[in-house]
Amino acid sequence: MKKILLIEDNKDVRENTADILELANYDVATAENGKIGVELAEKFKPDVIICDIMMPELDGYGVLELLGRNSATSSIPFIFLTAKTDRAEVRLGMNLGADDYLTKPFEEKELLEAISSRLRKSDFLKKEIAKNMEGLNKFLDEASQYHDLKSLSKDYPLKTYHKRDIVFWEGDNAKSLYFIEKGSVKTYKSTESGKEFVTGIYGPGDFVGQISLLNSDKVYVENATVLEDAEMCAIPRKDFTKLIYGNSAVSQKFIGMISNNLMHLQEQLVDMAFASVRQRAAKALLELYAKHVIQDKPMGGIGIPREDFAGMIGTATETAIRTLSDFKDEGLIATDHGRRIIILNEKGLREVADF
Numbered sequence: 001m002k003k004i005l006l007i008e009d010n011k012d013v014r015e016n017t018a019d020i021l022e023l024a025n026y027d028v029a030t031a032e033n034g035k036i037g038v039e040l041a042e043k044f045k046p047d048v049i050i051c052d053i054m055m056p057e058l059d060g061y062g063v064l065e066l067l068g069r070n071s072a073t074s075s076i077p078f079i080f081l082t083a084k085t086d087r088a089e090v091r092l093g094m095n096l097g098a099d100d101y102l103t104k105p106f107e108e109k110e111l112l113e114a115i116s117s118r119l120r121k122s123d124f125l126k127k128e129i130a131k132n133m134e135g136l137n138k139f140l141d142e143a144s145q146y147h148d149l150k151s152l153s154k155d156y157p158l159k160t161y162h163k164r165d166i167v168f169w170e171g172d173n174a175k176s177l178y179f180i181e182k183g184s185v186k187t188y189k190s191t192e193s194g195k196e197f198v199t200g201i202y203g204p205g206d207f208v209g210q211i212s213l214l215n216s217d218k219v220y221v222e223n224a225t226v227l228e229d230a231e232m233c234a235i236p237r238k239d240f241t242k243l244i245y246g247n248s249a250v251s252q253k254f255i256g257m258i259s260n261n262l263m264h265l266q267e268q269l270v271d272m273a274f275a276s277v278r279q280r281a282a283k284a285l286l287e288l289y290a291k292h293v294i295q296d297k298p299m300g301g302i303g304i305p306r307e308d309f310a311g312m313i314g315t316a317t318e319t320a321i322r323t324l325s326d327f328k329d330e331g332l333i334a335t336d337h338g339r340r341i342i343i344l345n346e347k348g349l350r351e352v353a354d355f
Contacts, residue, residue: 002119003027005046007037007063008081009055013104017050020108026115034058038066041073048118050102052081064098077118081106121249129257131205133158133181133233139257143243143250152242156233167208167224167232174212174220176234177258180204183230184293186308187222198311201227201304203291207258213240227293227304280313281323282352285333289343296343298336327352 004026008014014030021028029044031037035057041049049067053060060080067073080101099121100114124142129135137155144152158181161167167178167185178185184203188196199222202208212220218237235243243254275283288294293304310320324341327333332349334342343349 001025001027002048003029003044003046004115005029005031005037005041005044005049007031007034007049007051007055007060009033009052013052013081017111020111021115024112034060034063037063041067041076042070045072046076047122048077048079048115050079050081050115054083075122077122079114079118124249125253127253129253133179136179136233139253143247143254146247146250149242149246149250152246153236153239156235158231158233161226161230161232163226163229165226167226168212168220170220170223172220174209174215174218175237177210177213177237177240178208178224178232178234180206180208181231181233183232184227184291185224185230185232186227187224188308188311189222196307196311197314198308201288201291201293201308201312203293210240210258213237214244277313277315277319277323278326279353280315281309281320281327282332282349284309284312285327285341285343286346286349286353288341289346294341294343296346298340298342304341 004021006014006018006021006028008017008030009032011032014032018028018030029040029046031040034051034055037049037051038058051060051063058066060082064078064080067076067078077099080098081104082101083104099118102110102114129139140152140154143149144154156179161183168174170189180202182204184201185206185208186201187199187208189199190196200208208224209220212222215221244251285294288304289296306321307317309324310317313320315323324333327349328335330348332343332345332352334344336342
């Protein structure tokens with residue numbers, strides 16, 4: 001049973017509204033002022049909060065502000081009740097983070113529809129999305145049920161790519177966002193001297209090309225090539241734009257899905273500035289291991305060119321080779337006959353990375 005917290009100073013409105021909600025099969029808690037409401041929100045942990053604006057002790061704006069500072073309550077859907085129809089008042093509440101508002105007096109249908117809408121959005125945002133095509137298609141199917149996303153395409157076909165195939169070139173028209181179902185992809189930028197700077201190595205469940213699609217020039221800002229035979233689907237720019245801008249709930253979820261790589265890129269930049277070569281090399285090996293590019297058994301994973309590995313950690317190829325040799329001498333890694341790196345001691349590598 002979903003839980004609703006109703007904060008309302010008018011006794012008649014509070015009791016009548018609570019009756020409506022209880023008859024609709026909601027578990028309802030009530031508070032007669034904002035101060036009590038904030039305290040009750042932390043204990044009751046409601047799924048939705050309905051709050052009047054004009055109240056003694058603490059008004060609705062104050063309630064929303066205090067709940068927003070608390071990580072335990074900041075994400076609870078919040079609906080304002082207001083006797084005011086002034087657009088400025090409504091806009092103030094929405095700018096502070098309210099999800100919706102109802103003008104008093106309201107109809108029972110309005111109240112229940114507003115709550116149902118907020119609960120659907122909250123459930124959608126909380127839902128875990130599997131990092132595979134099944135999860136992506138399920139997300140797209142649910143997203144297309146929103147009125148403003150009904151024209152969204154679904155069931156993008158998987159395309160097979162072979163080792164060394166080019167996915168896109170830097171400077172080309174950015175037409176699609178790519179989702180990797182199998183295999184691995186390297187992104188890199190070419191320097192004026194002809195060298196490659198590896199910007200990322202991605203595996204199953206990762207997206208490639210999102211920065212380029214958000215770029216105002218509408219061109220790919222890096223190259224992407226296949227490291228290991230891969231299966232990928234392409235999400236067209238028009239659908240990417242709808243998912244980003246079409247609906248706030250879908251946008252929040254979609255940005256979360258594609259932003260993991262961006263957060264990792266930020267971590268990489270910090271490491272480039274402050275971490276030692278040994279730390280950067282250890283972190284890169286652990287990342288490749290987590291993506292199954294490197295494994296803990298002979299003939300597992302794929303081979304990474306030394307130049308690409310050096311580009312990942314931002315150092316000269318010779319320095320990268322010396323660092324890998326040191327790790328090998330320390331019993332942290334080994335190589336098989338195919339020159340693939342094998343992780344021997346994950347714990348030891350983590351200690352190096354975290355040193």
